[in-house]
Amino acid sequence: MDDHTRTGRWTGAAYLGLAAFGMAGFLAVRPLAAESTGLAQLGVALELAIVLTQALAAVGFFALFHRDRPVAAFAVAAFGMGNALAVLGSAAMLTAALAVTFDPQGADAAGADAVPLLRMTADAFWTVGAVFFGLWLIPMGWFAIATRRLPRVLGWILVAGGVGYVLDAVLSSALPATLGAIADILAIPATIGELWMIGYLLIRGIRPRSVSPAVTLQTSAG
DSSP: OOHHHHHHHHHHHHHHHHHHHHIIIIIIIGGGGGGOHHHHHHHHHHHHHHHHHHHHHHHHHHHHHTTTOHHHHHHHHHHHHHHHHHHHHHHHHHHHHHHHHHOHHHHHHHOTTHHHHHHHHHHHHHHHHHHHHHHHHHHHHHHHHHHOSSOHHHHHHHHHHHHHHHHHHHHHHHOTTTOTTHHHHHHHHHHHHHHHHHHHHHHTOOOOOOOOHHHHHHHHHO
16 A cells, blocks of 8 residues: 555545544534533534544645645645634634533623523534635545546535535525525535545545656656
8 A cells, every 4th residue: 555545544534533523513412512511511522523633634635635736735725724723613612601601600700691602603603614614625626626536526526515515604604594405405415525535535545646648658668
């Protein structure tokens, strides 16, 4: 196994961790966290795990892409770190909400509405942060299309998914009451693309770099 394939697989592992912690934290624990202090604590821990795995995946994609497409590599890493910072902001709000909950004096000073407001702000970090999560899929998909080191169909799905995520974030932020089922539809290409990318990286890693015919002829002549 060459170094690039190995890098692809640990990047896939980080991406898998991001997906797993994201589903556990955002979809399973977060809706119930207001009802239980223990679940609220678990929610903070899971969000920090999301930040960690998102950062690792961003670094991994930069390592994979920078030799072939440095601009795409930088864009994926930058947008991935932006998403990590958005989730970190959410974790900070939830941590503050826990601190107010555990400190009666702090609760009195902050007011009765402090905890719901902090949780609402944490939700807002996720809503607007989806812009970065959509943006990081677009150069990821373009890399696959341009280099063919990943399946081209996967690349187009990732680009479509990234655009869908960005539209979802804009509509959720600006028109939350009118979004409805549109958000679920917009997220479908991204979900397919991400799961395919995770599986491909874990199983295959990344395709070897193609050699141009001129290089092949020179090598044969030598």
